[in-house]
Amino acid sequence: AQSVAQPEDQVNVAEGNPLTVKCTYSVSGNPYLFWYVQYPNRGLQFLLKYITGDNLVKGSYGFEAEFNKSQTSFHLKKPSALVSDSALYFCAAHFQKLVFGTGTRLLVSP
């Protein structure tokens, strides 16, 4: 079955440090991959996507993600975390419809 996994329920990082939020997928073929962010009491907001081309994708708010086909991963990264980045992050893949991971809560401490 097609699936998306986010192995970490929560990631803690200090402000100014680099952050990584992990995502792996299980699918046959070439998936379209996405990251969304959810702030408290808000709907999900699109951050970035990978369709084809360069494996490093840049998105909103300084985030980027690296597609690694051999490891079937699409990790979200940011070189320098901000307290305001604290939110719930969802990885998703499109296999005929959008399939979401379970989400990772990012906490950035001052």
Place this chain on the structure above:
Amino acid sequence: DADVTQTPRNRITKTGKRIMLECSQTKGHDRMYWYRQDPGLGLRLIYYSFDVKDINKGEISDGYSVSRQAQAKFSLSLESAIPNQTALYFCATSDRNRDPYEQYFGPGTRLTVT
């Protein structure tokens, strides 16, 4: 995204009651979706509609029904609410012609069934 609105934003109802959640969009998108979010489970697709005459079940459609009244409106009904339908419900839209894979979400409806 203010272009996708959901009403009500919060609702408490009792077991057995019928309830409708409404979604409206001004983005002009043809595709609309209903998801529910539960802690630790992420978002799961309930129903989706690719146009007014096209309605499809998602992975967890049991106990729910939908109506696509117009291109801009997509409502979700719980015919007889039960406590395990307590969740956060999201409506989303996408545009087949512009980017069918990128979805735009409403602010959510928090539903509690007692």
